[in-house]
Amino acid sequence: MKVIVQANRCQGHARCLAEGPDVYVLDDLGYNSTNIDHVPPHLEDQARRGALACPELALTIIED
Numbered sequence: 001m002k003v004i005v006q007a008n009r010c011q012g013h014a015r016c017l018a019e020g021p022d023v024y025v026l027d028d029l030g031y032n033s034t035n036i037d038h039v040p041p042h043l044e045d046q047a048r049r050g051a052l053a054c055p056e057l058a059l060t061i062i063e064d
């Protein structure tokens with residue numbers, strides 16, 4: 001699994017982080033700066049929940 005972050009959509013709500021604290025990373029201004037090539041299997045649920053929680057639809061999950 002992979003997560004694509006569309007930085008131009010991110011508004012810094014931090015809902016992704018609340019749902020996926022071990023997957024998502026925010027920068028100092030609260031914008032998503034996650035750069036992860038491969039989500040480990042045990043974190044896939046967090047990644048999905050975080051993407052679903054994003055009100056800006058800034059996160060896309062690419063399943064393997």
Ligand code: SF4
Pocket residue numbers: 009010011012013014015016017030031032053054055056057058059
């Ligand atoms: S929930 Fe969406 S808009 Fe908010 S910080 Fe995360 S990616 Fe950005």
